[in-house]
Amino acid sequence: MSTPPDAASDLTPAAPVRAADSGPAEEARKLPLLALLALATAVFVTSLTETLPAGLLPAMSADLGVSASATGQTVTVYALGTALTAIPLTAATAGWRRKRLLLASMSGFALANTVTAVSSVYGLTMAARFVAGMAAGLAWALLAGYARRLAPARLEGRALAVAMAGIPVALSLGVPAGTYLGEVTDWRTAFLAMTGLTLVLLAWIAAAVPDRPGTRSGQRPGMLRALRMPGVPAVLFVTLVFVLAHTLLYAYVAAFLDDLGMGGSTDLVLLEFGAASLVGIWVVGARIHRRLRGLTVAATLLVALAAALLGVLADHPPFVHLAAVVWGLGWGGVPTLLQTAGGEAGGDRADGAQAMLVTLWNVAMAAGGVVGGLLLDTVGSGAFPWTLLVLLVPVLAVVLRARTHGFPARRAGR
Template sequence: MTRTDGAGAKQTFSWFVLGLMSSVTFVGILSELVPSGILPQMAADLGIDEGDVGFLVGVYALASAIFAIPLVSVTLTMNRKLLLLLLLAGFAVSNFVVAVTSSYQIMVAFRVLGGLCAGVMWPMIAAYGTRLVPEHMHGRAITVIMSGNTLGISIGLPVMTMIGVTFDWRAAFAVLGLIVVAIAVLAYFYIPSVKGERMSKTNSPLAIIRMPAILIVLLLTFLSVVAHYGIYTYITLLVQMLDLVGGIGFALLIFGIGSVASVILSARFIDAYLQPLIITALTTGGIAMVLFLTFPGSLIVSVIGFFLWGLAFGPLVTMYQTAVSRQIDEAKDVATSVQSSVFNFSIMIATFIGGLLLEGFLGSFDVRGVVYLSLGCFILATIVASMSKRTLRSA
């Protein structure tokens, strides 16, 4: 069935259009993370510390977190297609400049540019997608669009790392820039144009964060992100603790398979079963942590644990952006920008707390302490989700 929204865009579920939008989130996450895969090569060639290369990832995420809300608010009235093309141009320029410059300061500046584009892109593209489909398919649309994030981490990053290691680290950024340009060309011809929206007192960031339902989703976002990224940041240490045959590469492969599988499943069930999906994902993540703690020397159990963890991780972004978008009818970009900022800040907090646990500032812990942190957050989030039936309502 096809119908038209107030902006004039026909609402149908087009796998091609939404798949093209997922390629935007694919290059968005790769633009952020690609330095982490080629960190030694960049450090050696540029003559800087590996920590300085790591900062290129951190400053990107920091720019996204800090400026997402104000930039989304400022650009709310812009045509969505025009804004998307400008953001893709920003991603392309950011990657191309890093590929050719030898100045670390210039790299930092253009990584900030990429982070600013990402800060607008993540909340904008989800809201954009929901305006192209019927209301009862909003969750599926967001799932398809955000699947690019999961595929970028599980497939794209290893491929970009291989390119950087096999050829040259600059080649990885150049190839990524070319991919962004190709996506922009396709977006220009095939993604429908949708008008922007006006900011009002009822859909401003301050008004949105006063809504109890939004606060519940933000709390769930915080707990879930700390649960996942607290240990994901130190996944290499976890693999060492488990003494996993095949090492980090094998662990990420199993994790990626689980993530992709869960994205496919969540696309099918998220609209009709949002709360059960969230509870199931949180419970599955908690079970994975229990397996890691209880059977650290078992290959089979470790494989099962990484697969279950991947299942829990796959729909992480989708679940809560869908939940947020259901709380308001207008300016969904603003609401999802608030959720996106909380998401990014939660990653930083998770990494910080995990580091304190590893350094012994919070007691005599090794990586097990970080796993316990994740388990505790999974349990708390499951309790909150179980008590939030009205907020996590189905379509």
Template sequence: MTTASPARGTALPWSGLLALSTAAFTAVLTELLPAGLLPRMAPALGVSEARVGFLVTGYAVASFLAAIPVTAALRGLPRRPVLIGTLLGFACADAVVALSSSYAVTFGARLLAGVMGGTMWAMLAGYAARMVPAERRGRAIAVVLAGITLALSLGIPAGSALADAIGWRPAFGTLAGLALLVVVWIRRRVPAFPGELPGARVPLRRVAVLPGIPAVLSVTLFLLLGHQVMYTYVAPFTAHTGYGRTDVVLLVFGAATVVGIWATGALVDRWARSTLLGALTLIVTVMCVLALYAHSPAVLLTSVAVWGVAFGGAPTLIQTALVNASGPQHADVATSLQTTVYNAGIAGGSFTGGLALSGWGAGALPWTALPLVATALAVVVLGRHTFPTAPDAGPPTTPRSNTPLQDRPAIPPPPAPTPSASA
């Protein structure tokens, strides 16, 4: 079932956006669920817990390597079949994990899932942007990316609890079934969009240097570097403060990210630049407070809550800036670049935090994260044209509909790109 072209001033296409959000939820669960099931999966697969942990690593590496080339190879195909294909790939991979007793087969299934993940993440934001008029683009992206936050804060604990109750194999089987249900949902409620026509495809290297894209990718990299320095080693830092309750700290952070993405959805379409500046400023401030005053439990938990609110909204704000810079027609390729940079930031931040922890101790972690996040803030401050106060309100891309061709209004060609100063 498809919908007609979105009209300005109409309500958001909630069913379609929630279908995309559930797809994101499914992808995150597929990626991270093994991390909470190491002791259960290791005996069944006949390997150590460390090797089961490599199932998460293999997924991430495959996603990192596949995002750009697979997205570039598929950019000419109709978008909905590609999205459905990635979900069917998740369903197959999760079903194999649920049934396999071979570590090698299971690892191969995880590599397949990683390729599907890299492809899906490159599509979701651009798909959401094409479903709504430009003035609602940020809110649509926020709805879709909320699936990530809900998966991290609620889905992973719920998946681990389900595995405790019925076993880890049925848990992966349930995840495969969820992917199939989302396929049906997307087929019925998400509009079909064409792929890029051969004459309209901008080479990947030209997309990468469109005005604003390098600055947005820089902000993505430095924010993730700084965030992961702290988040990866939150347990030793919590112990360093004397509080010791890592579970409470993570719970506070997870709940706060839900608040952050909700608040961002309400603000992003009217005050995108100011909200992003505020979020990054809050994270910089939190790193300073954690470095100086985290030995007080009240200060620690309050700071973590503020950090969660600020970081929960930051990906939506950055993703919206990326789509605004690339235009929805090039969003898949631009987002594939961001997916690669995002994963590089996660890996680099974890590595950098490990060096700081081993060299100077947990107390050095906030000081290590501070200049990295401050660099991201500086890029936004200097990039007034890269991070404007509102998106370009150009005409949204029109999905295919069941309306006869002769009855459809004429669709104006996309506007030619206009020169814009970058950061």
């Protein structure tokens, strides 16, 4: 297997062979942390904005004059905006230089959040959320490849881990902070804060993130051809089912804890999950260049263990907190693992594979909200851990079977 290709829309002439790293100190100097942290902030802002309405539903519903369930669809329409447009937008902008494309997508994101913050019309709010999802999906489709191309070959995994750290930080710290801000001020201020942060990020990107070229003239992402690449279907399946499993529990974790009589501990449980996720990201970033397959198996088993603890011992609060830590350890590195696996399996069609991965990721998030809601209304929150366990069985089976392509046991040059 050749050196991992760049991710979304990053098909460029072969780069010169990079020199081997001479030691930890030199490696640290080569890792462009300031630029990578800018990309991580882009991941953070887009991830947080997707789920922010979940903590602001009552106030948003009152202002928009619709029910809480209708307001909840602002989360779904955001995910649909990403799912429906990531592939065509990635194809249409494949030739753009990466920095220009990232600045354009984040500018559109800031505009959409501003409209959301000032709108008093439900239809306009939904349209703005859809546009925000489009901008976020375009950014996501290029961020993985961009992060990897900013680092030396042996540090690509660490670079991607830094960039993807924005996800657990957004879920564990950002959502509670946004909810608190909405409570002490109002929900519009929370969305305006997202706009303000994005404006700061635009200046940061302009000043600190190196540019990279897009696709060579005449080349465009090949989505269907990417599907025929060995390993790509396996990675996409794992992405769809793993994210679905995670989301159906995470999206309703407050309801789950409330039913256990632990509603007052929701913030603490999320904090434990987030802190453990950061540890998981660090471990994956340090080992992914040699242990992608083993780390993916370990992540699946850890999340399954957390689900089992919640299913069997949820009546004992200490085990719930333990499960949150185990869950975070397993889930934290999953975005990095799947982005890396998709990029490598896609070969010279890595751009198409990454665009499809982003699309399926958001389809899974939208589906997780729907499936979780149905479970909650029909059989109760106690079904969440067991459903998660059932979904993880085929995930583990596909990862174990895809030992040649997708999640290879051996990676050339690693």
